[in-house]
Amino acid sequence: MSTEIAPATLPAGPATADSLARSARTVIATEAAAIRSLEPRIDGDFSAACRTILACEGRVVVTGMGKSGHIGRKIAATLASTGTPAFFVHPGEASHGDLGMIMPQDVVLALSNSGETDEVLFILPVIKRQGIPLIAMTGNPRSSLAQQADAHLDVSVPAEACPLGLAPTASTTAALVMGDALSIALLEARGFTADDFARSHPAGSLGRRLLLHIADIMHRDDGIPRVPPQASLTEALMEMTRKRLGMTAVVDAEQRLLGVFTDGDLRRALDDRNVDLRQASVESLMTRGPKTVTPDKLAVEAAQLMEKHQIHALLVVDADNIVVGALNIHDLLRARVV
Template sequence: MSAHPSPAAAHEIDDAALVRSARAVLDLEAQAILALGERIDGGFVEACRLMLACRGRVICTGMGKSGHIATKIAATLASTGTPAFFVHPGEASHGDLGMIIDEDVVLALSNSGETDELLTILPVLARKGNRLIALTGRPRSTLARHADVHLDVSVSAEACPLGLAPTTSTTAALAMGDALAVALLEARGFTSDDFARSHPAGALGRRLLLHIHDIMHGDDAVPKVREDATLSEALVEISRKRLGMTAVVDAEDRLLGVYTDGDLRRTLDDTQVDLRHTRVVTLMSRSPKTIGPDQLAIEAAHLMETHKINGLLVLDAERRVVGALNIHDLLRARVV
């Protein structure tokens, strides 16, 4: 007989019962996490100090569901300034112990504290001199007793009504791992810039690492005309450089103003303007928004959004025009 309910039986399940079940799980797991707060004591501090003093890496390990949580904790530690990676305890006994050096600190997860694969490698870790931090649900377990520091992540009950599937216990272990990672992050003075450097491909990395000089148009690609240029000459420059604007500069390339597509539309509304003989300096915007080459690209996005403009000129410390960019450059760089 199949252990799975038939489609008809599943269809008969009360919707309200599903909602009650979900809320009961969340309530139980929330209570378990709150209970951990009362256990943040000297042991937690000692665990943090062991990892802060570690000259190697933090080796996270565990079997089954605890192994999945250990993998996530290792990833969180690594991305927040604490070098870490996961080692499978079963594979460790078959050669992967060579991945662990004497200076490493081991963070071992086991709800029972009696996981055979972990207990098997304890003597080897002790002989290598590795400091051991254990996260278990049983303070008197073998793993807890052999650890330099034990963090109690016990829970009153699993959210699984059968009391079998690791649910509340893995949530508690994951939360304790996050608590360790964030405490270490703050102790190290880890900043958002540090985080971005380890996430260069992510949205945050692009926002915090990408500078104006990385995406701006420079050299001959910068649209600019001299102050004696006519409107027609300015229009040719705007069309040629395709940035929807041109800088108006003096003989030293210092910015005098900007003339944009928007200015052109307003100019065309004035039938008295002679495009061939009117100098662009008489119609340009004299106080355009600008940005420096070393500023963040996200700052350019903020300027454009705030002032409802589509482009910016890039100036050096002497107000010389060294670059230009528009909203399309930010879109291509996935800054916005």
């Protein structure tokens, strides 16, 4: 007759609000200490890793198993988005054909907390045979992986946050932070700019803010509301209604901007008993010297200008003050700039 043996467990305590909060604070403190312990290890090996990647004519190939693999995927994504071409290869898949993705001009960044992960060690001879530089990120500087690396990044931690000392917690946080440190050091060394970042994130909100120009969203040609200075109030209102931007430009014969007539100007005219609305020209009611932008400015700059001056529409002019476009807050909303 067989006897089932229950697995060992820690004594369970009452899950009070205080005990839960105490546990969470302990985790945060443990992981914060792990991160602080990394700073003295930014040394010659770190500089060597950076120089190796900067000299790389191919890509950084990141690999790792289990939780190290998850962190490796994030590091590869961060490198790729900050100017260092990179991708992740699963070490198990690498030994079944994916090693063909790694070329002699690449650099391999291998993650393993123990530095003895079989799947990672198994592919090292092929990598070394091709003369591919190897950067290791481990928690054991004396491990097999660390010893075979051209540069070793020490991410060992005083303790895991897991009370059993089993679940990768502080160690994965340390590896993630070291990966971020490597990525940002490379970003600064390359002179990577916000515009460069936006080009690799064109669909994101940051990409839209950094790449979208006023010329991309403004109304052009017949879509621009405009009237001559002698136009009547009725003519100006009809133009505003047709173009649906809540304003109209007032321009001379060469299309140079003289002023703008807005819904606000209309309300002020209606409230002024000295204005004969049937006889007044739009020139006598318009706002002179309105806020304008040029088409080469970023759309986000138009949003900032509208917010600063509490206005909802802008005219777009060229270097000669000729009206070439118009936009309002709804155009910015549709473009998801604001």
